[in-house]
Amino acid sequence: MTRTNLVIYPTEFKHESRILKETQSVAEQGLMDRIIITALWREGLKEYEELDGKRLVWRVKLRCARLPKFFLTEILKYLELMFKLLLHFRNSKVSVVSCHSLSVLPIGALFKLFQRPRLVYTPHELETERTGLSGVRKKLSKLVERALMPFVDKIIVPSQGCADWYSKNYGRSDVHVFLNTPFLKELESLRSSILRENLNIPNNAQVFLYHGLLGRGRAIRILLDTFAQLSGSKHLVIMGFGELEDIVKSYARRFSNIHFHPAVPPEDTVRYASGADVGICLIEDVSLSYYHSSPNKLFEYIHSGIPVIVSDFPDMGRIIEQHGCGWKIPVNEKSLLALLNTLTPQEIERKRAAAVKCRGNFCWSNYKEEVADIYDMSA
Numbered sequence: 440m441t442r443t444n445l446v447i448y449p450t451e452f453k454h455e456s457r458i459l460k461e462t463q464s465v466a467e468q469g470l471m472d473r474i475i476i477t478a479l480w481r482e483g484l485k486e487y488e489e490l491d492g493k494r495l496v497w498r499v500k501l502r503c504a505r506l507p508k509f510f511l512t513e514i515l516k517y518l519e520l521m522f523k524l525l526l527h528f529r530n531s532k533v534s535v536v537s538c539h540s541l542s543v544l545p546i547g548a549l550f551k552l553f554q555r556p557r558l559v560y561t562p563h564e565l566e567t568e569r570t571g572l573s574g575v576r577k578k579l580s581k582l583v584e585r586a587l588m589p590f591v592d593k594i595i596v597p598s599q600g601c602a603d604w605y606s607k608n609y610g611r612s613d614v615h616v617f618l619n620t621p622f623l624k625e626l627e628s629l630r631s632s633i634l635r636e637n638l639n640i641p642n643n644a645q646v647f648l649y650h651g652l653l654g655r656g657r658a659i660r661i662l663l664d665t666f667a668q669l670s671g672s673k674h675l676v677i678m679g680f681g682e683l684e685d686i687v688k689s690y691a692r693r694f695s696n697i698h699f700h701p702a703v704p705p706e707d708t709v710r711y712a713s714g715a716d717v718g719i720c721l722i723e724d725v726s727l728s729y730y731h732s733s734p735n736k737l738f739e740y741i742h743s744g745i746p747v748i749v750s751d752f753p754d755m756g757r758i759i760e761q762h763g764c765g766w767k768i769p770v771n772e773k774s775l776l777a778l779l780n781t782l783t784p785q786e787i788e789r790k791r792a793a794a795v796k797c798r799g800n801f802c803w804s805n806y807k808e809e810v811a812d813i814y815d816m817s818a
Contacts, residue, residue, distance in 0.1 A: 442816055444471040445528065445556075447546055448539040449520070452478030452496055456705050456735065457563060457597070457619060458539060459490075460803045461810070466493040468807065470814040471534065477524060479504075499523055521546045525553070534816050535559060541566035541584055548590040559813060561595035565604060568727035570656055585609070593813045598754040600731030615809050619735040620801040621709065621742050630744075631714040634676055638698045644674045645787070647748075647779075648715035650708060651736050653681030656729055658721035658750075658770055663690045663697065665775045671696050673779060676715065678702060708736075712743035716787055720749045721770050733758075738801045746790030748778065762797040765790055 444465060448458060462474050473493060480486055480498035488496040501523075503515040524546060537559045538547040544560060551558045567580045594614045596602050602614040640646060647666075653659055659677070666675040667690065677687045678700040691699045703711055712718060718740030722729045733754045740747045747765035749755040756767040768774040 440532065442470070442472045442534045443528075443531065444474045444535045444537060444814065445524075445533045445550070446474065446476040446537045446539065447524070447543040448476070448478060449542055450478055451481055451484060452476060452498065453484075454705050455539075457617075460622065461537075461561070461595075461617070462490075462494050463622075464803065464807065464810040465814050466491065468811055468814075470811060470816075479520075517542075521549065525549060528554075532556075535814055537561055539563060541580060544587050544591075545583065548587050551590045557592045557814075557816070558590055559593045559595065560591045562601075563597060565601055565726075565728035565731060568604075570726040570729060572726075595813070598731050598733040599757075600754045604727075604731065615806075615813065617803075617806050617809070618733050618738065618801060620738040620803050620805070622803045631710050633711055634700065634714040638674075638676065638700060640674050640676075640698070644672055644696075645717070645782075645784075646674050646676060646715040647717045647719055648676045648678065648712055648740075648745075649719040649721075649736075650678040650702075650712065650739075651734070653677065653679045653683040653687060655682070656723045656725045657683075658719075658723055659683045659687065661721065661770065661772050661775060662719065663687065665772050665779065666697050667694050668776060669696060669779060674698065676700055678711065708739050709743045712740055712745060715743075715745055716791075717765075717782075718743070718745050718747045720747050720755065721768075721775075722750045722752070722755075723770050724750070724752070741794050741801055742798055744791060744795045744798070746787060746794050748775070758801075762793055762800070763790065764794040764797055 446458060446462060465471050466474060476496045478496060478498045480500045484498055486498050499520055501516050501519050503512060503519050506512045532554055533550060533556045535557045536547045536550045538544045539561050541562060547558050550556055567584055588609050594605055594611060595617050596605060596614060597619050599616055602616045605611050605614045634646060649662060662675060674696045676698045680702045687699045690697045720734055720737045722732055724730055730752050731754055737747055737755060741764060749759055749765060749767050750770050751767040759765045759767045766778055768778055
């Protein structure tokens with residue numbers, strides 16, 4: 440019998456690194472014969488995209504997507520996606536269904552009822568405590584997640600804080616923690632000059648890098664207002680995209696030590712980051728999900744061999760405390776300014792050495808045995 444892993448994630452699937460890493464691990468260990476990653480199609484994207492001999496991305500075309508956007512349309516789109524997936528796999532048994540969002544967990548539960556596959560729930564954050572979720576939507580999310588927990592066989596979460604939350608709230612002992620770490624092959628001792636060259640930053644300046652989403656809750660305004668007060672020897676590079684991009688560009692035009700750089704492909708992040716002196720991974724305490732986050736960028740900075748400034752939150756702070764690879768601070772302008780004004784080249788170099796030393800502790804390949812435990816159907 441062909442072992443098939445159906446992965447469901449309600450996005451267009453362009454740069455979902457966590458799904459790519461998880462499915463690659465499953466494929467390389469021969470745990471599945473076929474892995475089908477289902478996503479949402481839009482104009483300009485391939486409907487079917489072969490990633491390798493075992494992994495296929497299927498971007499599902501939805502007729503309801505043509506309708507004007509309003510609440511009922513979203514419900515119709517969801518029902519159409521659910522119907523098409525169940526219909527497509529009605530005559531071919533699925534071995535494992537991986538749901539990467541609470542929104543598609545009901546679809547996974549229906550597969551569980553009809554085909555009895557192993558159901559893996561792998562939320563990318565605390566789904567019912569995420570930023571922007573409130574009121575009736577939050578209450579409904581909590582009800583749905585609790586109601587569907589009996590269908591779930593395994594849970595994968597991105598931080599220990601998330602694992603503790605799921606264990607406490609649902610009494611689960613089968614929660615696996617997969618940090619958002621790169622693969623081991625990305626561990627390279629690099630000192631790229633690409634950022635300085637692209638942005639004309641002097642070689643004797645200290646470069647502080649933020650890369651990622653330019654959105655609310657990411658301390659972007661705190662970074663901008665803080666570096667606007669500093670001398671030209673400390674430069675801030677903000678690399679990414681999002682709703683605050685225009686604000687970043689306006690600061691870059693006004694202050695010579697603040698720079699905007701467009702986002703780069705995920706596979707190039709480590710190379711670009713290695714040209715900075717310090718990485719910045721500040722998340723504001725705007726939700727419990729953010730409070731327990733362990734962002735990709737934290738580990739990408741460490742893999743780049745640079746120390747990191749993080750929020751003084753439990754999960755990120757624990758890594759800094761254990762390995763001495765950076766600094767943790769309260770997320771406000773005063774605390775950041777005080778730290779930046781006291782940082783010396785010697786301390787940065789000492790923290791850099793610690794970051795280089797601990798890189799091997801944060802590799803996706805470290806989860807090989809846990810991936811096998813979750814996806815091995817012979818176990």
